[in-house]
Amino acid sequence: MKRLLIGGRLDGQPETLECLSEQYAYHHPDAVCIGGLWAGSHSVDRKMSPRQKDFYRAFFTAAKSMRCPVFVLPGEHDVPLADFARLVMMAELDNPHVHCIHATPYESAGVHVVGVGGDLNEVIDTWNDRLRSSRSAVEYYLRHLTRTPVDHTIVMLTTPPSGQLSMALRSDLAGDTKLASEVIHSVHPELAITFGETESRGVSRIASTCVVNPGRLSDGSVAVLDLSRPDAANFIDAKVSSHAS
Numbered sequence: 001m002k003r004l005l006i007g008g009r010l011d012g013q014p015e016t017l018e019c020l021s022e023q024y025a026y027h028h029p030d031a032v033c034i035g036g037l038w039a040g041s042h043s044v045d046r047k048m049s050p051r052q053k054d055f056y057r058a059f060f061t062a063a064k065s066m067r068c069p070v071f072v073l074p075g076e077h078d079v080p081l082a083d084f085a086r087l088v089m090m091a092e093l094d095n096p097h098v099h100c101i102h103a104t105p106y107e108s109a110g111v112h113v114v115g116v117g118g119d120l121n122e123v124i125d126t127w128n129d130r131l132r133s134s135r136s137a138v139e140y141y142l143r144h145l146t147r148t149p150v151d152h153t154i155v156m157l158t159t160p161p162s163g164q165l166s167m168a169l170r171s172d173l174a175g176d177t178k179l180a181s182e183v184i185h186s187v188h189p190e191l192a193i194t195f196g197e198t199e200s201r202g203v204s205r206i207a208s209t210c211v212v213n214p215g216r217l218s219d220g221s222v223a224v225l226d227l228s229r230p231d232a233a234n235f236i237d238a239k240v241s242s243h244a245s
Contacts, residue, residue, distance in 0.1 A: 005029035008195030009216035011039035036075025081127035115156030119175035160196035
């Protein structure tokens with residue numbers, strides 16, 4: 001695994017799936033990294049809406065055409081998590097390339113990938129109205145990372161770190177950016193992929209870790225990078241078609 005296509009914040013827009021498929025076909029990546037699929041929880045009585053389920057099914061259908069690992073990380077609005085997990089499990093059984101890496105590591109061919117989705121915060125863990133992950137939970141989910149003897153380690157977070165990659169955050173992103181920075185510093189992966197705003201997309205460094213924010217795919221923003229040179233990530237302004245409903 002060498003070349004990554006990274007996109008996040010699909011915001012439940014069907015047009016982003018076409019954009020993602022086009023970028024995959026053009027760049028031929030070795031893996032695709034996606035974080036945050038929905039925007040705004042519409043769950044009622046702890047049940048996921050039919051429209052939200054339909055979007056996830058459409059995403060997993062699009063992923064079937066990608067002949068490479070597709071790493072999926074739920075965002076704060078991909079709730080209730082039990083419903084999301086059920087849909088992901090069905091997708092993983094149907095397509096061996098799909099991997100949900102929220103608190104679940106993937107390791108193959110010298111690459112270790114793991115992520116924590118939702119709002120990072122000090123003490124609260126929630127799964128129904130909004131996905132939140134506490135400091136203790138994050139530390140537990142990532143506990144094996146520093147002892148993993150592989151060539152490349154990748155952490156994915158839907159909360160961006162403090163600094164240039166978390167500027168201009170919209171009100172729907174409420175994670176603790178300082179905690180995200182501390183988490184990255186403590187586990188020091190080779191690459192951290194975080195999902196913030198398009199206005200603050202770019203590459204930064206936290207100690208030895210290269211940190212990338214690809215921007216929102218709903219804005220047409222994606223990133224392509226080579227694991228041997230992650231600081232040289234290429235940021236792309238793709239076209240997201242608007243279809244009349």
